[in-house]
Amino acid sequence: MSLKDKVYRLFSYISQVYSIDLPVVRHVSEYKAELWWQADLIHSEQCKIKEFNTESDASEEETGEVIGSDAWLSVTKRQYDHPPDLPEILKEWxxxxxxxxxxxxxxxxxxxxxxxxxxxxxxxxxxxxxxxxxxxxxxxxxxxxxxxxxxxxxxxxxxxxxxxxxxxxxxxxxxxxxxxNSARMIALNSYISGQWKLWSERVLPLFRANELYDQLFSLHQRLSVEGDRVEIAWGHVFLTWGYSEVNTVYHPLILTSMNLNFDPERRHIFLTPSQTIPTKVDMECLQNLEYPSKDELIKFVLKSNNNDLPPDVWSHNQMRGFASTFTGFISNEPAERSNLYSDELTSKPPVSNYPVIYNSPVIFVRERMRRLWVDDAKKIAEAVYNNADIPPFIKSLIAEPHSQEMPNPEDYVDRNITIDEDGGELLLPKEYNEQQEEVVKKLKNHFGALVQGPPGTGKSHTIANMVSSLLAQGKRVLVTSQTENALKVLRDQIPPEIQSLCVSQLGNDTEAKRQLNEAVDAIGKRLAEKNSEVIEQRIKRIKDELRHTREEQAIFRNQIKNWVELDAFTIQIDSESVSAVQAAKECSENEKDHAWFPDRILENTEPPLDENDLLEMCSLLKEISPEDRNSCVLHLPLPESILSAEQFTEKVIRWKSLSSISAEAEALRSGWDDKLYQSQYDDIQSAIKKLEEALLSLRDASLAWQQQILEFIILEERQNDYWQGFLDKCHSLREAAWQSFQVSRGYEIEISQNLPDDIDIEAALDELDRRKPTNFINIFLLSKPAKLIYRSVKVDGHQLKTEERIEIAKAYFSYNNLLKKIKSIWEQAIQAVNGTDLALTGSMPLAEIDEGIKRLCCPINWKKNYFADIGKTLMSHGCCEQGLYKQDVLECALKVLNCQLAEIERGKIEKDLAEYYQFFIRETSKKGAHVLWIDFAASVKGKDVEKYREAFNELTRLISLSEKTERLEQLSRRLKTVAPLWCASLEKKAQHIGQEALEKDWKTAWRWKRLNEWLNKLHSRESVESLQTKLERARRKEKELIVDLVKERTWQRQIANVQTHHYSALVAWENAMRRYGKGSGRYAHRWLTAAAKAMVNAVGAVPAWIMPLHKVIQSFPAESGVFDVIIVDEASQCDLRALSVLFRGKKILIVGDPEQISP
Known part of the structure; x- marks a missing residue:
């Protein structure tokens, strides 16, 4: 059989056990308990009963406000007058x-x-x-x-x-x-009919109220003991039916569960309707009986009980209608006979052999119906059958020992608890011992734990502590017991800071309502802190204080312990253990020679410096003057962070040079507009580069005729075209001449006679080329010019017989003609500007032509390459000059630009020096700044190179001493921290005598001082009483901090657990209860039902509940895992019914008497 089947059979068995002999009470007197007919109660100031509504009653406004009291019955006990005094004749009789x-x-x-x-x-x-x-x-x-x-x-x-x-x-x-004495008889009759009758009529309501109060008081006492077994109900719509000789129905059909509230101070007892169980139709008295329309009647009753608006028992019209419908289903008698409900109340209505309904409200006490437990066990069995999770506690009860079905404790370790986050803190806000600590740890690592102890051993204290710890871990907790008595004091023991998260439902729903309202309000106010860093910061602060407090406690305990162990104290000094007696003897013997040490030192303080360190310190004190030592420890400039003397000098010289350059062009700059001063450094540099290139190019056109051509082509566009065309023609002719020269170069051309000027040499050579004068006939046929050329011109001594020679001759004559043409056009053009003619008489005429063309190109190319760009550039920088093709004008502009560049650079240097000065000024204001900062600042401000060099040299000198000074300061600081007086004495003497200032017996004196201080400390410690007081104060503070930590952790983790639908349900419950008000409104029952429905989801937001077993099954669904932990108090009183409740928990904590609980 599987584990599931076993659990199913267990809860099926429980349901069947409680079904055995389940009584069906048909007659209200069979409850054999207190019973009051409402018609018999006398309404008075001391006994108030809720009145029935009429159709015209305006009992509730649209806003939901109600009028009247929420109590259905209110009884107050008051003293009333004694009977009137008897006549003298009747006294004693x-x-x-x-x-x-x-x-x-x-x-x-x-x-x-x-x-x-x-x-x-x-x-x-x-x-x-x-x-x-x-x-x-x-x-x-x-x-x-x-x-x-x-x-x-x-x-x-x-x-x-x-x-x-x-x-x-x-x-x-x-x-x-x-x-x-007959007079006595007359006096008695007169007294009764007179004074006494008036008195009895007057005090009868008070007497009946007091009588009812006494009965209710006794009932209150009974409920405090048997509250889990009995309940109070108020019944309306009374059914009487002599069904048979053995079955008489004499029972109300509509029941309202009541709460008995007791105010001992005012002697006031009142009954209020339950706010968790709404009024409903109860058909229990008709169970197992056969009657007409049974199925339809059951459907009618189910519909009525599931309605959002439950029966309003105080409405005559509604109850009369219900009675009419009910009797119509169950009886074939006419309404006039079966529905005798009227506005007049009756008591003890008669029984008929057919169903009759009366208006006979009755208040009665009965045992709680076992059917609740039967139904709950069936629901659990059904849930298990449908594969619901089985809690490990239930598994451990059912499974075979040592089988695989037994739950493994390691599977139920709280792995989701952030142990590191809490630092191992148990989060127990109240005093606890080792056993309670063990319970907390066991519950974290197991699915259940047991707390045993007889009455008076603090089990309730332990439960309150456990609930607080579990809340701080973010758990949902239920504390339950068979009876309410064991649970009454629990909530008051929860720390007030988190008490609002714990709702106690014990007997009185009014108090539960108040607590739940308190929970809703507290959770709502805290929701804004969800996932807030503020809570985490508060927790961190508390944990820091807690750690500090515990460290203090450890110190106080050690100090108290030290007092106890005074005689056994020893001190480790110079690698040996010295007892207090030995120390006292040594101090006494060496006091005369070695007690000179001036400082007080702790007994465990070793010398911070050894012999070599002290000697080194003395040497450095003599080597380094106090002034240099003080200077080195002050705030000095770092050499790498400032300009060296050379760099500063170079910068100042450059500044002066630039200032001179800038001053030279001051007059020239006046002819320029403001654009010059707005120009950027890089733009001016670019302009200077262009201008220098233009001037360099202009030097190649420095001849007068070149300058004149340049002026012509700049001032007149046609001149530009003319000279550009002339230049192109020269280039063309020169190129042609060069080609001809290339052909004829290397050949010797001989001309035997002068040729006529008018001869067409080119035509003659062409004829020779056509006729090829290779024979006499061809020669004879030549024209005269051709014959002349043939006879006169030879190439390399040969006549022009071949095509090659003819071509060479053509090139020779073409070359000469082209030279003449070039010379001719050159002279025609160049003479206009008084330029230099071409002689062309030398051996290299083409070179002479190239030189001339080159010179001609200079002005033309300069204008093309530079003029427009220079003009645009200079104008953009504010130049207003004309003649920007003249060398002197351009050189002047160049000078202006260079001066402006110098001015900008000079300004930059001045700015740098100003910032440099401010740097020194800022450092001067710092704490411990050396006077060198001021010297540097003054020299920079005055641009004084010599002063700067002096300051820099002084800085270099001090820096060279800084390493030694730092070493000296390190040694001095280490010694001064422990022995400031001795250190001061050494420093004063070592300035003059160096290492000789160190005392030879300083080690012995140091040891003597340590031992002496130790002995003084042993006899001057804080008293044990004072330490105990401080320890107790620290313990109280630790407790307060733990409470604060539990509070913060609880709210942080519980608010994180609140889901949106939980809080919405809580708000819905609160609104419904507010509209329900005092329960006297027309729609009070509707709001009560709405509150009950909202409670289904609302319970998920409240993390801790305290209630007896029977209220658990009424308030929470029959599901596993509803609670993380269920704590059962007074477990010895629990029976099988507790298993149904424990099914709802993931983990279980059992608390009870070890004599009554099996281990």
Whole structure:
């Protein structure tokens, strides 16, 4: 059989066990408990009963505000007057009672006693008679005194002659009957019909209220013990039906569960309807009976119970309608006979052999219905059957020992708890011992734990501590028990800071409502802190304080412990253990020679410097003057962070140079506009580069004729075209001449005779080329010019017979002609500007031509390459000059630009120096700044190179000492921290004598001082009483901090658990209860039902609940895992019903008496 089947059978068994002999109560008297008919209750100031509504009653406004009290029955106990005083004649004869229902009655007879001394006349007569009798006794006469007075008859003892004295009877007893005096009968009748009747009518309501109060008070006492087993119900719409001889139905159909509330201070008891269980139709009294339309009636009842607006039992119209419908289903009798519901209340209605309904409200007490437990067990069995998770506690009860079905504790370790986050903190805000600590750890690592202890051992304290810890871990907790008594004090023991998260439902729903309202309000206010860093910061602060407090406690404990171990104290010094006795002896012996050490040092303080360190320190003190030492420890400039003397000098010289350059062009700049001063450094540099290139190019056109051409082509565009065309033609002719020269170069051309000027050499050579003069005939046929050329011109000594020679001759003559043409056009053009002619007489005429063309190109190319760009550039920088093709003008502009560049650079240097000056000024204001900062600042401000060099050299010198000074300061600081007085003494002496300043016995003196301080400390410590006080104060602070930590962790983690639908349900519950108000409104039941429905989801937002077992199954669904932990208090009183509740928990904590709980 599987584990699932076993659990299913367990809860099926539980449901069947509680179904055995499940009684069906049909007659209200069969409950055999308190019962009150509403019609028998007398309404008064001390006994108020909720009144029925009428159709015209305006009991609720649209806003939901209600009028009246939420109590259906309110009883106050008050003292009332005693019965009127009896007439004198009736006193002692009448039995008077405070019960106004009991008439005064007379006693049949009285035993009366008359004392002798009660009558003064009798006493006086006796005294007088006694005197006479005594005188007779002295006279010794035989005759007795005169007769006894009548008033003394029966009071004197029998007299005899031998009696020495006269005596009386002290009292006289006799029986008197009431009727012996007829006046008494008349007085009694008059008293009853008069004064007493008025009194009884007046006090009867008070008496009945007090009587009801006493009964309810006894019921309150019973409920405090048996609250889990009994309940109060208020029934309406009373059904009577003599169904058969053995089955008589005499029971209300509509029941409202009631809460009994007790205010001992005001002596006030009142009944209020339950706010968790709404009014509903109860068909239990008809169970197992057959009657007409049974299915339809059951559907009608189910619909009525599931309606958003439950039955309003205080509405005559609604109840009359319900009674009519109900009797219509269940009976075939006419309504006039079966529905006898009327506005008039009745009590103890009669029984008929057919169903009849009366308006007979009744208040009764009954045992809680076992059917709740039966139904709950069935629901759990059904959930298990549908594969619901089985809690490990239930598994451990059902599974076979040592089988795989047994739950493994390691599977239920709280791995989601952020142990590191809490630093291992147990989060127990109240005092706890090792056993409680063990319970917390066991519950974290297991699915269950057991707390055992007899009454009075602090189990409730432990539960409150556990609940607080679990809340701080973000858990949902239920604390339950068989009865309410064990749970009443729990909530008050929860720290007030988180108490609002714990709702206690014990007996009184009013208090539960208040607590739940408190929870809703507190959770709503805290929701804004969800995922807030503020809480985490507060937690961090608390944890820091907690750690500090615990460290203090450890210190105080150690100090207290040290007092106990005083005699056993030793000190480790110079690698040896010295006892207090040995230390005292050594200090005494060495005090004269070695007690000179000036400082107080702790007993565990070793010398911070050894012998070599001290000697080095003394040497450095002598080497480094105090002034240099002070300077080196001050704030000095770092050499790498400032300009060197050379760099500063170079910068100042450059500044002066630039200032001179800038001043030279001051007059020239006046002809330029503001654009010059707005120009950027890089733009001016670019302009200077262009201008320098233009001037360099212009030097190649420095001849007068070149300048004139340049002026022509700049001033007149046609001149530019003319000279450009001339230049192009020269280039063309020169190129042609060069080609011809290339052909004829290397050949010797001989011309034997001068050729006529008019001869067409080119045509003649062409003819020779055509006719090829290779023979006589061809030569003969040549023209005269051709023959002349043929006979006169030879190439390399040969006549022009071949095509090659002819071509060479053509090139030769073409070359010469081109030179002449170039010379001719050159002279024609160049003479206009008085330029230099081409001689062309040398051996290299083409070179001469190239030189001329080159010179001609210079002005033309300069204008093309530079003029427009230079003009645009200079104008953009503010130049207003004309003739920007003239060398002097351009050189002047160049000078202006260079001066402006110098001015900009000079300004930059001045700015740098100003910033440099401000740097020194800022550093001067810093704490511990050396005077060198001021010297540097002054030299920079005055651009004083010499002063700067002096300051820089001084800085260099101090920097060279800084390493030694730092070492000296390090040694001095280490010594001064421990022994400032001795350090000061050494420094003062070592400045003059160096290493000789160190005392030879300094080690011995140091040891003596340590031992002496240790002995003084042992005898001057804080008292044990003071330490105990501080320790206790620290413990109290630790407790307060733990409470604060638990509070912050609880709210942080519980608010993080609140889902949107949870809080929405809480708000819905609060709104419904607010509209329900005091329960007297027309729609009060509707709001009560809405509140009950909202509670289904609302319970998820409240993390801690305290309630008895029976309220758990009424409030929470039969599902596993509803709670992270269920704590069962007084577990010895729990029976099988507890298993249904424990099914709802993931982990279980059992608390009870070890004598009654099996381990």
């Amino acid at each position: 009448i039995n008077l009672s405070l019960n106004p229902n009991k008439k005064p009655s007379a006693k049949p007879s009285l035993q009366k006693t008359i004392l002798f001394n009660s009558d003064k006349e009798r006493v006086a007569a006796f005294e007088k008679y006694k005197e006479v009798w005594l005188e007779w006794k002295k006279s010794k006469e035989e005759q007795m005194p005169t007769a006894i007075p009548e008033i003394l008859n029966g009071w004197l003892k029998d007299l005899k002659l031998e009696d020495e004295d006269l005596s009386t009877i002290p009292e006289w007893r006799f029986e008197e009957k009431f009727e012996d």
